[in-house]
Amino acid sequence: MTVIEPTESAVGAGRSCPERLERADERERVARLAGRQCVFDGGVLHGRDRAFRVVLAVHRSRTVGSSATCDITSEVVPSKFMSGACAVDGNMSGEAVERSVGAIHADEASLASAAAAVGGVHVALLADRSVDGWHRAVEAAGPSSSGRSYLISVEETVRGGAVSPSPGSAGQPIAGGVAIGTVEAPLSDPIQYLETVLSDLGDDPGAGGTVVVDDVGALVPSDADVESIISGLVEAAAASGLEFHTSTATNDDDAVLSALSRRVPADDDAERALTERLIAHLRRSDPTNFGYLRTHWREARRGLTAVEMSYPQSKQIHASIHDPETTPRTLGATLQALVTLGALDVWGDTVAANRYDLTRYDPTRVDTIGSLLTKPDD
Numbered sequence: 001m002t003v004i005e006p007t008e009s010a011v012g013a014g015r016s017c018p019e020r021l022e023r024a025d026e027r028e029r030v031a032r033l034a035g036r037q038c039v040f041d042g043g044v045l046h047g048r049d050r051a052f053r054v055v056l057a058v059h060r061s062r063t064v065g066s067s068a069t070c071d072i073t074s075e076v077v078p079s080k081f082m083s084g085a086c087a088v089d090g091n092m093s094g095e096a097v098e099r100s101v102g103a104i105h106a107d108e109a110s111l112a113s114a115a116a117a118v119g120g121v122h123v124a125l126l127a128d129r130s131v132d133g134w135h136r137a138v139e140a141a142g143p144s145s146s147g148r149s150y151l152i153s154v155e156e157t158v159r160g161g162a163v164s165p166s167p168g169s170a171g172q173p174i175a176g177g178v179a180i181g182t183v184e185a186p187l188s189d190p191i192q193y194l195e196t197v198l199s200d201l202g203d204d205p206g207a208g209g210t211v212v213v214d215d216v217g218a219l220v221p222s223d224a225d226v227e228s229i230i231s232g233l234v235e236a237a238a239a240s241g242l243e244f245h246t247s248t249a250t251n252d253d254d255a256v257l258s259a260l261s262r263r264v265p266a267d268d269d270a271e272r273a274l275t276e277r278l279i280a281h282l283r284r285s286d287p288t289n290f291g292y293l294r295t296h297w298r299e300a301r302r303g304l305t306a307v308e309m310s311y312p313q314s315k316q317i318h319a320s321i322h323d324p325e326t327t328p329r330t331l332g333a334t335l336q337a338l339v340t341l342g343a344l345d346v347w348g349d350t351v352a353a354n355r356y357d358l359t360r361y362d363p364t365r366v367d368t369i370g371s372l373l374t375k376p377d378d
Contacts, residue, residue: 101234102210102243104260106270108137111212111247114267116142118243120209123197127154127218128250131180134214147209149178150197154185154218190219191232198240211237212245216260217253230259248274254281261342262360275368278341286340293337294373296326300334301366304344304358311347311355341369 105111108129115122116138126134131151138149174180187193194211213219213233220229237244248270251257258278266274283290293300299321306320314332318324326334335356338344343365345357 100208100238100241100243102237102245102264104257104264104266104270104274105245105247106267106273107249108214108247109141110267110269111214111245111250112137113141114245115210115212118208118210119147120207121147121201121242122149122210122212123152123194123201123242124150124212125152125154125183125194125214125219126212127185127215129214135178147177147207148201149176150201151178151180152197153180153182154215155182156185185218186221186224187219188221190229191236193219194233194236198236198242201240207241209242210245211242214247214250216246216251217256220256226256227259227262230256230263234263248277254278254285257281258340258342261365262339262345265362271364272368272372275341275365276372279369279372282337282340286337289333289337289340292330292333293341293369296330296334297338297366297370297373299324299326300331300338301363301370303331304335304361304366305363307358310358312358313355317356338366338369341365343369 103114105114112134115124122138124131124134131153135149135151183193198211211233216230216233217226220226234244244264246260246264248257248266251260254277257274258281261274261278279290282293300317303317303321303324306322307317308320309316314335315328317335318326318328318331321331324331332354335344336354339346339356343362345360347355347357
């Protein structure tokens with residue numbers, strides 16, 4: 001089995017994988033390694049998003065950059081951990097390549113510390129604080145990066161109408177390998193803008209680094225599809241070998257934060273506060289589904305654990321539950337609430353009933369949700 005972390009073309013090609021698998025009713029369970037992020041460590045393949053924990057017997061390993069190539073033997077990997085963007089063949093020899101993703105942090109201090117710790121090339125789009133303030137925060141958090149920094153001020157109105165198309169082409173170089181620029185918000189196409197910035201860098205993608213966006217909502221036009229824009233921003237960073245980082249404290253829009261939580265894992269310090277905030281958002285925005293979640297979250301967890309499919313409908317998850325208290329409809333409402341809270345995702349290319357993307361299922365987030373829902377009222 002050859003598993004290759006997706007290229008841009010592989011991502012597009014992988015869209016049909018769920019449909020092919022479900023048409024076969026999973027009669028042939030294809031063992032595939034999953035994950036937005038995979039690293040080999042002493043024969044164990046870890047998914048750093050916490051949703052993927054599979055132990056593999058590694059016969060042979062050789063390091064390739066920051067990833068590892070190896071021949072593997074394995075129990076059949078549960079299909080819920082498949083990644084639709086992975087390229088696979090039928091041989092039990094595999095390659096897993098680490099893909100940069102990043103994290104959601106609790107506050108600006110931990111965000112700056114993460115950028116300093118990663119090092120490499122650093123690109124920051126800053127709507128919540130000044131370029132100078134951010135530069136000082138990153139320098140104070142750790143040693144100066146050996147790579148270049150591109151710091152872009154995102155402003156509602158740019159004085160004099162001078163908008164930089166990208167810091168690489170129109171940024172103002174300052175000392176120490178730092179360039180600054182300004183862009184007017186919202187951006188008509190945030191993904192294309194970031195891709196242009198990263199293309200202008202011209203650095204070796206293997207050098208690594210970070211893309212920091214302090215307030216993603218500030219970049220996004222009011223009529224835009226927030227979900228697809230966030231996915232595109234994270235993928236653009238990953239395609240250049242950079243991690244995508246942001247913070248709960250600097251993102252004011254709860255709907256944006258909900259979409260972010262389905263694409264970028266929260267670090268340990270942010271997990272509980274992020275989940276608590278998203279629960280409050282769900283309670284305000286969708287009290288009906290919040291009620292179903294509060295009543296049925298345990299049964300939803302049982303179904304998500306038991307189901308053998310990667311992209312099931314709610315009725316298929318319901319069928320996997322022994323002696324259920326829910327109906328497929330009430331379970332579906334509960335699952336949709338888990339999507340809002342970033343514990344699950346929907347595979348969006350279907351025209352029929354929702355298919356839930358269990359490659360993005362996060363059982364740790366569900367446990368956090370459960371602990372908050374069962375917490376005694378103050």
